[in-house]
Amino acid sequence: MSPRARRVAGLVALGLAGLGLAAWLDGRAPGGAPGIVTTVTIAPDGTGPGVPARTGAGDAPAAAPVAPDPASPDPVARGAYLALAGNCAGCHTARGGAPYAGGRPIATPFGTIHASNLTPDAATGIGAWTADDFARAMHEGRSKDGRALYPAFPYTDYTRLTRSDTDALFAYLRQLPPVSAPYRPHALRFPWSLPWLLDGWRLVYFRPARFEPDPSKDAAWNRGAYLVGALGHCGACHTARDALGGPSGPALGGGALETLGWHAPSLLDDAAGGVGGWSVEETVAWLATGIGPRAVATGPMARVVSDSLQHLVPDDLRAMAAYLKALPGAGTPAPKASRAREPAGAATLGLGERLYRERCEDCHGASGEGGPPHWPALAGNRTLAQASPVNTIRAVLHGGFAPATSDNPRPYGMPPFGPELDDREAAALVSWLRATWGRGASPVDAREVNALRPIPVE
Ligand code: HEC
Numbered sequence: 001m002s003p004r005a006r007r008v009a010g011l012v013a014l015g016l017a018g019l020g021l022a023a024w025l026d027g028r029a030p031g032g033a034p035g036i037v038t039t040v041t042i043a044p045d046g047t048g049p050g051v052p053a054r055t056g057a058g059d060a061p062a063a064a065p066v067a068p069d070p071a072s073p074d075p076v077a078r079g080a081y082l083a084l085a086g087n088c089a090g091c092h093t094a095r096g097g098a099p100y101a102g103g104r105p106i107a108t109p110f111g112t113i114h115a116s117n118l119t120p121d122a123a124t125g126i127g128a129w130t131a132d133d134f135a136r137a138m139h140e141g142r143s144k145d146g147r148a149l150y151p152a153f154p155y156t157d158y159t160r161l162t163r164s165d166t167d168a169l170f171a172y173l174r175q176l177p178p179v180s181a182p183y184r185p186h187a188l189r190f191p192w193s194l195p196w197l198l199d200g201w202r203l204v205y206f207r208p209a210r211f212e213p214d215p216s217k218d219a220a221w222n223r224g225a226y227l228v229g230a231l232g233h234c235g236a237c238h239t240a241r242d243a244l245g246g247p248s249g250p251a252l253g254g255g256a257l258e259t260l261g262w263h264a265p266s267l268l269d270d271a272a273g274g275v276g277g278w279s280v281e282e283t284v285a286w287l288a289t290g291i292g293p294r295a296v297a298t299g300p301m302a303r304v305v306s307d308s309l310q311h312l313v314p315d316d317l318r319a320m321a322a323y324l325k326a327l328p329g330a331g332t333p334a335p336k337a338s339r340a341r342e343p344a345g346a347a348t349l350g351l352g353e354r355l356y357r358e359r360c361e362d363c364h365g366a367s368g369e370g371g372p373p374h375w376p377a378l379a380g381n382r383t384l385a386q387a388s389p390v391n392t393i394r395a396v397l398h399g400g401f402a403p404a405t406s407d408n409p410r411p412y413g414m415p416p417f418g419p420e421l422d423d424r425e426a427a428a429l430v431s432w433l434r435a436t437w438g439r440g441a442s443p444v445d446a447r448e449v450n451a452l453r454p455i456p457v458e
């Protein structure tokens, strides 16, 4: 490719990477954030229960006709399970729409992408598809008619699925009730709407692949590698992108969701999001519920837990835990948090502390001890020590919820403080939290807070 072609492809890539990432953050639909009850009814003393985070309506598919079972000889039962592990319904079900009938608008900075109808309707779904067509879509990111698909559909990870798993997924989708839901064209802004730009991106960044078990590792590790790296597509958020939108740095080395208002921490670094310092049992419990003594899943991660991980069988969660714990870098000592900037001044820190005592202490404790697992401790909380302050600013502005799961159906929530605190106050508060419990992590300024205000709740 000539340097010029590369630059064009690069530009495109930049846009499309955004599309891919934004897909994950799609929690928006016409009419506001779905499934989130925005009025929080928590007693001022902080002891009352939060309201359930999600109504569930429109997010989850209706009860599946078959019991998902990863070990069943019946491909339909296996496919039902694989669809949960891959979270297909999360994108392919529109709010209030029929399960898997697509049409869900996925808002991106470049326009809107609509997920396809995966029900077996002959005219508008995959009714006329063969198992080979379906495998090609999953492995190569091409539709039945040969059209290249946008990487908002994470086929960059699904490409590693085994053929027997794509066949099981196909068998499961084929027996769903067919729903006529016509293709909704994407509404991408120029120049992102030019189809050949997508070809350029694929040329630079996409290689079809297949999962290869590592014979030097045991079966659990290999199963975990498959669940994390193919079906669970954890890297869609947890792997950084370069300026051109291609994966950069090590896989799972920490994502760049900042432009979308989140930071997905490195799973290779135990001071960030790594679980090398957690026991297998603690990791399994956290994956299944998103709550635990040391961390609470929130935002997009809460959705991953409630829509997908909570449905996995314990053996699969143990396999994921074994794989995550064995990642290179897991278990290494925590590096010092960044100290790139001047520490905040005494006046700022004084304001931050006063606000904490007034508004936060009731739930998070005078010494930041919290009340785990429901009210996270802030003392020692690694979120506060991240180089990126994004998730902490977000928590303060927008509040949040742990995931709703069968083990924790009414998760406690944190109310949003964005309406009460101005940018300077919120920045002082976050700077104080980081200085006090974030191992000296850098302060934040009012502009960083301001930039995160308009970003939608999910
Ligand atoms: C992050 C959101 C997301 C997830 C998760 C997701 N998809 Fe999709 N999928 C999309 C989008 C968006 C498209 C449409 C892409 C396009 O039209 O270019 C799509 C397209 C497809 C297509 C092509 C359909 C056609 O008519 O061309 C298939 C097949 C498909 N997805 C299957 C699946 C399966 C199976 C899973 C779960 C293992 C899954 N998807 C998970 C977003 C997602």
Ligand code: HEC
Pocket: 024, 025, 228, 232, 233, 234, 235, 236, 237, 238, 257, 262, 263, 264, 265, 267, 272, 273, 274, 275, 295, 296, 297, 298, 299, 300, 301, 302, 304, 309, 320, 324, 382, 383, 391
């Ligand atoms: C949609 C984007 C997205 C996907 C997909 C995703 N994550 Fe996350 N993850 C995040 C974000 C954002 C955070 C930070 C917020 C939080 O801690 O909950 C996070 C945090 C984490 C943490 C650190 C928790 C803590 O607070 O210390 C772990 C561990 C984790 N994810 C594991 C996974 C695994 C395993 C998968 C794949 C099954 C996965 N994630 C898929 C976005 C994602």
Ligand code: HEC
Pocket: 042, 043, 046, 295, 296, 297, 298, 299, 356, 359, 360, 361, 362, 363, 364, 374, 375, 376, 381, 383, 391, 392, 395, 396, 399, 400, 401, 402, 412, 413, 414, 415, 417, 429, 433
């Ligand atoms: C009514 C109880 C309550 C109050 C008051 C409250 N929080 Fe929270 N907070 C929670 C709960 C519950 C969570 C976990 C849910 C979540 O992370 O979405 C949480 C999560 C957080 C997190 C994310 C921790 C992590 O591990 O990701 C931070 C940071 C935080 N709170 C800071 C504050 C600050 C600062 C204030 C004061 C402005 C405050 N909280 C007030 C209940 C509360």
